[in-house]
Amino acid sequence: MRVGTIGAFALLLCSGCRFGSETSFDVVHGYADKKVMASDPEGEHVLTSDVDGQKLRIFDRDGTPVGTLPWLSLGYGGEVESGRGPYNGAATAYGAAGFYVAGGDDVIHWVFPLLGGWATINWDTVPPIPESSGRVKVCDITSGGDGSVYVLSGERTNLGDSWARGAAWIQRRDANGTWTRKQLAVHTFYISSLCGYVAYDVVSDRVLMLDQVAGFARRLKPDLSADGTIPVTSASTVQDMETLAGSMYLAYCSGTCGGDTELRILNEDGAVTDARLTGNVHAMTVERPPLPLGNDQEAFLWTVGENDEGALTKFELLTE
Numbered sequence: 001m002r003v004g005t006i007g008a009f010a011l012l013l014c015s016g017c018r019f020g021s022e023t024s025f026d027v028v029h030g031y032a033d034k035k036v037m038a039s040d041p042e043g044e045h046v047l048t049s050d051v052d053g054q055k056l057r058i059f060d061r062d063g064t065p066v067g068t069l070p071w072l073s074l075g076y077g078g079e080v081e082s083g084r085g086p087y088n089g090a091a092t093a094y095g096a097a098g099f100y101v102a103g104g105d106d107v108i109h110w111v112f113p114l115l116g117g118w119a120t121i122n123w124d125t126v127p128p129i130p131e132s133s134g135r136v137k138v139c140d141i142t143s144g145g146d147g148s149v150y151v152l153s154g155e156r157t158n159l160g161d162s163w164a165r166g167a168a169w170i171q172r173r174d175a176n177g178t179w180t181r182k183q184l185a186v187h188t189f190y191i192s193s194l195c196g197y198v199a200y201d202v203v204s205d206r207v208l209m210l211d212q213v214a215g216f217a218r219r220l221k222p223d224l225s226a227d228g229t230i231p232v233t234s235a236s237t238v239q240d241m242e243t244l245a246g247s248m249y250l251a252y253c254s255g256t257c258g259g260d261t262e263l264r265i266l267n268e269d270g271a272v273t274d275a276r277l278t279g280n281v282h283a284m285t286v287e288r289p290p291l292p293l294g295n296d297q298e299a300f301l302w303t304v305g306e307n308d309e310g311a312l313t314k315f316e317l318l319t320e
Helices: none
Strands: 018-025 037-040 045-050 055-060 065-070 087-093 096-103 107-114 117-125 135-143 149-156 162-164 167-173 179-186 189-191 197-201 206-211 216-220 226-231 238-244 247-253 261-266 272-278 280-287 300-306 312-318
Touching: 018 261, 018 272, 037 096, 037 300, 045 096, 045 280, 065 117, 096 135, 149 197, 167 206, 179 206, 206 238, 238 280, 247 280, 261 280, 261 300
Parallel strands: 037 087, 037 280, 087 135, 135 197, 197 238
Antiparallel strands: 018 312, 037 045, 045 055, 055 065, 087 096, 096 107, 107 117, 135 149, 149 167, 162 189, 167 179, 197 206, 206 216, 216 226, 238 247, 247 261, 261 272, 280 300, 300 312
């Protein structure tokens, strides 16, 4: 994607984005827990989660493995449940390019390069929601353009996989450590596998939350105020979601989950501008352009999963 200059407001919201060239890397990788993928354009690294190996894996942008971290380093016990795996979003802090990772239920860790390897520290904890009568589970996490972090969480009213009258919350952590939150939805039967996804658009400065139960995406301003909705067909079959330049990137189960995946690009009205069938995608991330944006920058959509070419694949994103 060629991103235009940014003046007093963001230009070039992409109304006709499409997929360009596709590059696959033949790397050894186990099953990637869905939503567990992030890219950092400044450090030029990609992070994924390997459920089979119970590790976080870090790759260079050319597909070269550069490091691993065991889940135990995140205080995570190692159970291979997708509903309790580490969730993440790319970010930069502590003077090093790395990743935010929410390991377990509510602890946020910072994963960063250190002395030729990779390390992690406990960075913060998602505060409990007083209005919640049960446990709160972190569903997804993303980072803003100003050092903020957005966490999508759900109220879990029992210890099973199903939630009764679960509530979805969006929480923002400012760079100074201040937390604010807003309740997004209440469902009479909230299934843990449909917890939802959240992503931040560095170009439009908006937060997008996919509500798989309601069947649409909520668009939010950085202060968490509502900014409209986008209809999403077959939202309950979405495997992962990302956003950039006003467009939404979705990975759909094609037929049965575990088989081929259809990648779709939707504009701000929910219209599909491009689609591509690919191998089984477990997770994906948009390689966001570094700030400040320039006149001629590229952007890519990364996926991890199973296909004939390799486990890591990146798609060039183009504007019409």
